[in-house]
Structures are given as C-alpha cells and as structure tokens.
Amino acid sequence: MIELVDATKSYLQGRRVVEAVRGVSLRVAGGEFVAIMGPSGSGKSTLMHLMGALDIPSTGRAVFLGRDLQSLSDSQRSQFRRTRIGFVFQQFNLLPTLTAAENVALPLMLDGIARRAALAKANDRLKQVALDHRAGHFPDEMSGGEMQRVAVARALIADPDAVLCDEPTGNLDTITSREILTLLAALPEPDRRAVVMVTHDPAAAAFGTRLVKVRDGRVESDDPVRK
Ligand code: ADP
Ligand code: ADP
Numbered sequence: 001m002i003e004l005v006d007a008t009k010s011y012l013q014g015r016r017v018v019e020a021v022r023g024v025s026l027r028v029a030g031g032e033f034v035a036i037m038g039p040s041g042s043g044k045s046t047l048m049h050l051m052g053a054l055d056i057p058s059t060g061r062a063v064f065l066g067r068d069l070q071s072l073s074d075s076q077r078s079q080f081r082r083t084r085i086g087f088v089f090q091q092f093n094l095l096p097t098l099t100a101a102e103n104v105a106l107p108l109m110l111d112g113i114a115r116r117a118a119l120a121k122a123n124d125r126l127k128q129v130a131l132d133h134r135a136g137h138f139p140d141e142m143s144g145g146e147m148q149r150v151a152v153a154r155a156l157i158a159d160p161d162a163v164l165c166d167e168p169t170g171n172l173d174t175i176t177s178r179e180i181l182t183l184l185a186a187l188p189e190p191d192r193r194a195v196v197m198v199t200h201d202p203a204a205a206a207f208g209t210r211l212v213k214v215r216d217g218r219v220e221s222d223d224p225v226r227k
Helices: 044-051 074-084 100-110 115-128 144-156 174-185
Strands: 002-013 016-028 033-037 059-064 085-089 162-166 194-198 210-215 218-224
Touching (some): 016 218, 033 044, 044 059, 044 162, 074 085, 100 115, 100 144, 115 144, 144 162, 144 174
Parallel strands (some): 033 210, 162 194
Antiparallel strands (some): 002 059
C-alpha cells in the first residue's frame, strides 16, 4: 500500500545539506502495524512524513496505493492526505476553541461536508474510541489520554487507508499509553488499512506487528515482532 523506493530526503541547514533519509526502500501492506524506532535525529519523523505524503522525497519515489506522490501538485497531495491518511501526533494538535466533536469533524468540514453530517460522523468516531460522553468538552477539560483519543477519532474520520503516528504516547503515562496503543493496534485491516508509528519506547513498539529500526537515515533492521 505504501512504498518508498530508494527514497532520499535532504534538508538545507544554513549552508549544510543534511540527508535525513538516505536511500530507503520500504513497503507497508494493509493489516500491518509498523513501529519505527531509532535514536533522536536518525530520520524517523522524516520517514513518516514521506510515507504520509506530508513531504516528497528529494530523490527516489514514494508511492501510495499505486499513486506516485511526487506527480501530484501540493494541493492534490493535501487533498489525497485528507481523504486517505490519518495522522496522530505527540502533542495531540487539537484546536483549543473547538469541542472534541468539532475537532474530530473539522477535516470533513474543511472538505465541504455540511456541519450536521460532519458532527454526526464525528460522534460515531468518538463512540469508537469510547469517548462519546466527552463530545461537547473542550481540550483543556480533558486528560492527555482523552485528548489523544480525540486525535485518534479525528485521524479515523475519513476512514483512511493508513494511520501514521509520530510518538503518539510521548506525552502519556504508562497506563494511558497502553490504552492508546491497544486502540491503535485494533486499527489495521488486512488488505485495507495499515498503521505506522514512530516511537522511542520499546514497550510501545512491542504492540506492532513489525519493527523497523532506523539509524543515520537508513534502515538498520526490519523484522516481524514476535508475540
Ligand atoms: P527523528 O525523527 O529520528 O528525530 P528527524 O527525521 O526529525 O529525526 O530528523 C532527521 C535529521 O533531519 C535531523 O538531523 C534533523 O535536524 C534534520 N531535519 C528534519 N527536518 C528538518 C527540516 N524541516 N529542516 C532542516 N533539517 C531537518
Ligand atoms: P514533532 O515531530 O517535531 O513533534 P509534529 O509531529 O507535531 O512535530 O509535526 C511534524 C510535522 O507535521 C510538522 O511539519 C507539521 O507542520 C506537520 N503537521 C503537524 N500536525 C499536522 C496535521 N494535523 N496535519 C498535517 N500536518 C501536520
């Protein structure tokens, strides 16, 4: 479903060129829950951004469901992302002035779907993450775990083919982390949906079905997780 072919991503830092990702080839199939681990600065987030069409490779290719992402314009790519891919970040990234349901519904409303219909769907998604009783609450009235549930519900709003998570438990305690990871682990569907998660935490990675270790912008190892 997601394929990187000899993908490289370089950034200019002042006059220095930093190769964050160096010639990575990687395929992720529906049904997989791929954990990506590696030291700080090893290129994990960049790799996730390439997989999620947040960014395009400097050289090589990123292919999502057979679509070559670099052949899309920025606005096509952003439309593609909104409809096909859900994102979960460490900082939750909820808008403080919107309720839980409004935060979840926002991607649909941005896509032109009427508020009522979008909110109805948002409430279904909040039910899916066992948070429907908080639909009318604002982020500052919720715990970290609840905010991350809202973020997961938002990531699922368009029924995406992939859910990409960047340190989703980085701001959560152990018990809450396990709840979020259990939720994420239930999302992959064979031949349909994949989950990719960047994490520092080996206990979080253990929830995955596959562990990719990254070092200096390259894939160091890529193995199934033994349960
Ligand atoms: P990780 O997620 O493993 O910490 P990143 O992918 O964030 O690694 O970063 C890999 C390298 O690329 C680092 O050296 C980082 O400084 C650099 N980098 C990442 N994003 C940018 C950017 N937008 N501009 C410049 N350099 C960047
Ligand atoms: P970090 O990896 O430094 O903790 P984030 O994971 O919050 O930062 O964001 C990484 C990148 O993803 C940023 O370049 C940001 O612009 C982008 N981003 C953050 N949130 C979203 C979002 N909800 N949708 C699309 N892109 C986002």
